[in-house]
Amino acid sequence: xxxxxxxxxxxxxxxxxxxxxxxxxxxxxxxxxxxxxxxxxxxxxxxxxxxxxxxxxxxxxxxxxxxxxxxxxxxxxxxxxxxxxxxxxxxxxxxxxxxxx
Numbered sequence: 270x271x272x273x274x275x276x277x278x279x280x281x282x283x284x285x286x287x288x289x290x291x292x293x294x295x296x297x298x299x300x301x302x303x304x305x306x307x308x309x310x311x312x313x314x315x316x317x318x319x320x321x322x323x324x325x326x327x328x329x330x331x332x333x334x335x336x337x338x339x340x341x342x343x344x345x346x347x348x349x350x351x352x353x354x355x356x357x358x359x360x361x362x363x364x365x366x367x368x369x370x
Contacts, residue, residue: 276363278317282312287301289351291342292348298340301341322346323343324341327339
């Protein structure tokens with residue numbers, strides 16, 4: 270997984286929490302709202318989707334608010350991100366890259 274992708278995910282409020290929640294299984298949008306506040310949820314979902322880390326059951330644009338019945342799950346790339354983020358050295362490298370701008 271590219272370090273810059275991890276940095277973008279780490280820097281997005283709520284994205285790491287969503288990865289953690291989705292690592293234990295598929296979740297409906299309504300379930301994810303209980304994990305991440307609504308004001309952060311949609312942007313975090315968009316960042317994860319842009320990085321190829323998750324997919325959803327419905328097709329179409331990411332511009333609208335998904336309904337409560339939409340289900341999200343991790344892709345293979347998302348599972349690799351979860352594995353990478355469990356390594357402290359990856360966190361340190363991503364944080365240093367973030368500080369360096």
